Amino acid sequence: MTQPVALTINGxxxxxxxxxxxxLVHYLREVAGLTGTHIACDTSQCGACTxxxxxxxxxxCSVFAxxxxxxxxxxxxxxxxxxILHPVQQAFWNEHGLQCGFCTPGFIMAAAYLLKQNxxxxxxxxxxxxxxxxxxxxxxENIKKAVRSASEAMSGKADGVSxxxxxxxxxxxEG
Amino acid sequence: xxxTSMIGARIQRREDxxxxxxxxxxxxxxxxxxxxxMSVVRSPHAxxxxxxxxxxxxxxxxxxxxxxxxxDFKGVILGPLPVTNSxxxxxxxxxxxxxxxxxxxxxxxEPVAVVIADDRYLADDAAQLVSVDYEPLxxxxxxxxxxxxxxxxxxxxxxxxxxxxxxxxxxxxxxxxAEADFxxxxxxxxxxxxxxxxETRGCVADYVPYDNRCTLxxxxxxxxxxxxxxxxxxxxxxxxxxxxxxxxxxxxxxxLRPYPEEYLATAASKITERPVKWIEDxxxxxxxxxxxxxxxxxxxxxxxxxxxxxxxxxxxxxxxxAYHGVFSAFQVVACLLGGGCYEWKAINARSIGIFTNRxxxxxxxxxxRPEATHLVERVVDLVAREIGMDPAEVRxxxxxxxxxxxNNFGLVYDSGEYEKxxxxxxxxxxxxxxxxxxxxxxxxxxYTGIGFSTYVEICGLGPSSATAPAAGIALVExxxxxxxxxxxxxxxxxxHAHGQSHETTFAQxxxxxxxxxxxxxxxxxxxTGDTPFGYGTYGSRSLxxxxxxIMASCHKVVEKAKKLAAHAFEASEEDIVVDHxxxxxxGNPGEAKALAELAFASYGxxxxxxMEHGLEAVSYFDPPNFVWPFGCHIxxxxxxxxxxxxxxxxYVAVDDCGNVINPMVVDGQLHxxxxxxxxxxxxxxxxxxxxxxQMLTGTMLDYLIPTMAEMPHFELDRTVTxxxxxxxxxxxxGEAGTIASSIAVINAITDALAPFGIKxxxxxxxxxxxxxxxxxxxx
Numbered sequence: 001m002t003q004p005v006a007l008t009i010n011g012x013x014x015x016x017x018x019x020x021x022x023x024l025v026h027y028l029r030e031v032a033g034l035t036g037t038h039i040a041c042d043t044s045q046c047g048a049c050t051x052x053x054x055x056x057x058x059x060x061c062s063v064f065a066x067x068x069x070x071x072x073x074x075x076x077x078x079x080x081x082x083x084i085l086h087p088v089q090q091a092f093w094n095e096h097g098l099q100c101g102f103c104t105p106g107f108i109m110a111a112a113y114l115l116k117q118n119x120x121x122x123x124x125x126x127x128x129x130x131x132x133x134x135x136x137x138x139x140x141e142n143i144k145k146a147v148r149s150a151s152e153a154m155s156g157k158a159d160g161v162s163x164x165x166x167x168x169x170x171x172x173x174e175g
Numbered sequence: 176x177x178x179t180s181m182i183g184a185r186i187q188r189r190e191d192x193x194x195x196x197x198x199x200x201x202x203x204x205x206x207x208x209x210x211x212x213m214s215v216v217r218s219p220h221a222x223x224x225x226x227x228x229x230x231x232x233x234x235x236x237x238x239x240x241x242x243x244x245x246x247d248f249k250g251v252i253l254g255p256l257p258v259t260n261s262x263x264x265x266x267x268x269x270x271x272x273x274x275x276x277x278x279x280x281x282x283x284x285e286p287v288a289v290v291i292a293d294d295r296y297l298a299d300d301a302a303q304l305v306s307v308d309y310e311p312l313x314x315x316x317x318x319x320x321x322x323x324x325x326x327x328x329x330x331x332x333x334x335x336x337x338x339x340x341x342x343x344x345x346x347x348x349x350x351x352x353a354e355a356d357f358x359x360x361x362x363x364x365x366x367x368x369x370x371x372x373x374e375t376r377g378c379v380a381d382y383v384p385y386d387n388r389c390t391l392x393x394x395x396x397x398x399x400x401x402x403x404x405x406x407x408x409x410x411x412x413x414x415x416x417x418x419x420x421x422x423x424x425x426x427x428x429x430x431l432r433p434y435p436e437e438y439l440a441t442a443a444s445k446i447t448e449r450p451v452k453w454i455e456d457x458x459x460x461x462x463x464x465x466x467x468x469x470x471x472x473x474x475x476x477x478x479x480x481x482x483x484x485x486x487x488x489x490x491x492x493x494x495x496x497a498y499h500g501v502f503s504a505f506q507v508v509a510c511l512l513g514g515g516c517y518e519w520k521a522i523n524a525r526s527i528g529i530f531t532n533r534x535x536x537x538x539x540x541x542x543x544r545p546e547a548t549h550l551v552e553r554v555v556d557l558v559a560r561e562i563g564m565d566p567a568e569v570r571x572x573x574x575x576x577x578x579x580x581x582n583n584f585g586l587v588y589d590s591g592e593y594e595k596x597x598x599x600x601x602x603x604x605x606x607x608x609x610x611x612x613x614x615x616x617x618x619x620x621x622y623t624g625i626g627f628s629t630y631v632e633i634c635g636l637g638p639s640s641a642t643a644p645a646a647g648i649a650l651v652e653x654x655x656x657x658x659x660x661x662x663x664x665x666x667x668x669x670x671h672a673h674g675q676s677h678e679t680t681f682a683q684x685x686x687x688x689x690x691x692x693x694x695x696x697x698x699x700x701x702x703t704g705d706t707p708f709g710y711g712t713y714g715s716r717s718l719x720x721x722x723x724x725i726m727a728s729c730h731k732v733v734e735k736a737k738k739l740a741a742h743a744f745e746a747s748e749e750d751i752v753v754d755h756x757x758x759x760x761x762g763n764p765g766e767a768k769a770l771a772e773l774a775f776a777s778y779g780x781x782x783x784x785x786m787e788h789g790l791e792a793v794s795y796f797d798p799p800n801f802v803w804p805f806g807c808h809i810x811x812x813x814x815x816x817x818x819x820x821x822x823x824x825x826y827v828a829v830d831d832c833g834n835v836i837n838p839m840v841v842d843g844q845l846h847x848x849x850x851x852x853x854x855x856x857x858x859x860x861x862x863x864x865x866x867x868x869q870m871l872t873g874t875m876l877d878y879l880i881p882t883m884a885e886m887p888h889f890e891l892d893r894t895v896t897x898x899x900x901x902x903x904x905x906x907x908x909g910e911a912g913t914i915a916s917s918i919a920v921i922n923a924i925t926d927a928l929a930p931f932g933i934k935x936x937x938x939x940x941x942x943x944x945x946x947x948x949x950x951x952x953x954x
Contacts, residue, residue, distance in 0.1 A: 038203075093195055131883050137847045
């Protein structure tokens with residue numbers, strides 16, 4: 001038994017018929033073919049599946065696809081625009097904020113949301129904003145650094161190596 | 176694309192653009208036409224006889240292709256899982272493990288049936304309908320009780336529960352103890368922990384019917400191992416079995432063996448004539464992916480009142496689990512490194528591997544070395560406390576100072592400067608000021624502590640002369656370097672990566688060694704179809720062994736390029752000078768050829784007589800010795816006596832991994848490694864119910880992986896003592912952080928609680944444990 005769901009993903013509208021029990025994360029990965037959103041815990045502790053729904057960070061393993069009907073979903077694939085990385089993506093690259101890269105899409109989406117809500121978070125606010133995401137590789141040191149660096153870049157206060165790269169080295173990306 | 180020195184440069188990773196934009200290719204991203212999904216039915220019992228399995232309801236369920244049990248796999252999977260019989264000379268019991276239980280399930284989570292269906296929801300639905308009639312049997316959970324004669328057995332066809340009992344005596348231990356002013360005893364635990372790669376395991380098997388060819392995509396650290404063993408068990412020769420491992424979302428030791436599900440999915444693909452995908456969920460992962468540690472050490476130390484260490488006796492009780500992990504016995508290496516970075520007159524170690532009705536233990540980041548470091552660094556602090564000497568000074572007094580140093584067990588430490596890293600770390604944390612502050616705070620009723628960890632570790636596994644006798648395998652590594660006609664370079668290696676940045680750092684090495692632009696070098700790994708056989712990535716070996724295999728091939732390419740240059744310039748080969756990838760006749764640097772030009776010539780006409788076409792080389796590197804990173808970590812904590820909560824105020828590390836290829840990557844490896852050791856010290860523990868053997872920590876809600884809120888800032892620094900073992904002068908850094916850090920934290924906590932008379936604290940030092948200890952001490 002399926003039911004229709006119509007929504008917008010990364011600016012593109014699509015309609016599908018899905019089972020009501022299908023999780024949004026499975027819908028994104030297996031129906032829409034957007035495999036950048038990952039699953040790592042199944043119980044909503046890890047945040048690897050974080051996407052934006054109507055601009056708000058949501059763990060897509062805790063939402064049914066049908067609940068996203070009529071909403072605008074942004075996934076990691078939709079964050080870079082016109083081949084230019086989002087400042088958070090650029091900062092994760094500059095600051096070595098990822099190693100295996102599996103948790104990274106969720107972190108980047110959560111951090112992008114955090115900085116949109118609070119462009120200049122304190123260290124404490126960064127921790128509170130991202131404590132719903134787990135990483136096993138980085139000890140979080142460079143993730144914190146990346147979020148600070150992205151915050152500076154977005155507010156135009158960037159200096160030093162990171163700032164230069166963020167400001168000038170727009171990197172073309174595929175897709 | 177200027178040709179500059181890349182070795183030692185902090186350059187951004189080339190791995191990252193795809194990973195930060197969602198274009199990675201992890202195992203669950205692999206999808207094939209007509210692919211079916213596998214769901215595994217697992218034993219809910221730690222130990223039970225399987226009376227019967229009724230698959231009829233599951234078979235009738237929507238979308239189900241097949242329901243398979245051990246009987247169905249018998250003629251398809253022709254052999255058991257592999258085990259390396261390392262170090263188990265004194266008493267061996269190596270029971271064979273078939274990938275699926277037939278008559279008796281021996282740990283909670285052991286596969287008993289699989290369902291193959293059209294999608295994963297339908298496969299999971301049907302898995303609920305498989306009805307297994309179990310007769311529960313006693314679960315063997317306690318290590319010491321399991322060793323007693325007459326104990327219930329982990330599996331009913333075994334003589335007892337002992338996997339090995341190996342003695343490692345070195346020197347006259349009685350004489351060393353006779354010389355002592357005092358002897359101290361302690362029991363030091365290493366709780367079971369879960370490696371917790373963020374990506375769980377998974378695989379996609381595509382067996383081509385009537386052709387006996389197979390491709391297996393899997394998330395692994397060791398693609399060539401998987402091909403060797405899974406292909407072997409399925410009767411597919413290596414030439415027709417391809418293992419592909421694209422991006423791997425972390426491993427930490429738990430993905431360095433072939434697992435039952437890789438056999439089952441491959442066999443299921445053969446049986447159903449469809450590609451079969453299996454993706455582990457997190458609860459399955461906690462139950463059925465190997466655990467780490469799970470050990471108890473009983474230790475006695477003999478020392479003098481002036482702080483001189485004399486002798487060390489210890490027994491390692493190691494919880495093997497129900498079956499040997501493929502490399503579980505490697506953790507016995509803790510015995511050989513139990514002396515740490517100190518001089519001892521004698522060490523007498525013994526390791527007993529004990530079966531229990533739990534998941535197997537296998538190497539987890541550091542494997543044996545974190546245990547050794549935790550043991551010896553705890554012991555040194557106990558000695559310091561006993562004689563009222565500063566723990567730093569006890570260390571300084573006993574450090575090994577001359578290199579190469581042959582340790583009590585005959586292992587040769589290649590280079591080191593232990594006092595230098597201790598001094599640097601003490602300066603960086605301002606040790607005198609910290610001690611002064613500690614005194615002031617104690618007067619105010621606040622409990623801060625300072626913990627040292629001065630470690631040495633063995634890595635770069637390893638010379639075949641050592642690994643073959645001990646483990647039955649020669650841990651060499653391979654490379655193939657091919658310069659294409661227009662000058663770009665493909666480097667294929669037998670190692671793999673799961674976060675270690677090899678695509679970047681190996682390319683840095685090749686760029687310098689061949690003198691070609693960094694961007695022209697492509698690193699390939701993880702696909703047995705286009706890489707030479709290699710032993711894979713673990714034991715901090717990929718650079719010191721794999722990197723050297725790359726160097727060896729590069730040197731061969733340069734040698735041939737010199738011949739090509741000599742021919743082009745009509746000069747003698749001895750007169751050709753190679754400088755940053757420019758080849759010219761001595762004295763005439765103005766007229767030079769780049770490697771790309773020589774490569775083009777190598778594929779063309781008019782080669783020197785007798786020279787084959789092409790510019791490429793294959794090499795296998797067998798290192799002459801292990802390599803021995805070292806360093807000093809100092810942790811400063813405060814313990815709240817009312818709650819038992821620990822806060823880490825400072826964490827200072829000075830590490831020495833020899834020469835550094837990319838400092839950004841080295842720091843990143845340390846961050847993650849230190850975090851895992853801290854997390855073992857404070858939070859993590861795989862718990863099973865003692866009576867029933869049920870796992871109590873089956874989700875990430877119950878098994879505590881630290882978030883950003885729990886991790887301190889890491890203050891890193893390094894000394895550089897090049898390794899004399901290899902041309903690059905490198906050691907290894909993947910595991911050093913984990914090896915050093917758990918005991919820095921525990922020694923700091925113990926120091927903080929000294930006013931309560933508390934001398935030893937076990938891991939994990941959770942608030943409830945510390946609160947109870949403080950309460951008891953106050954009573």
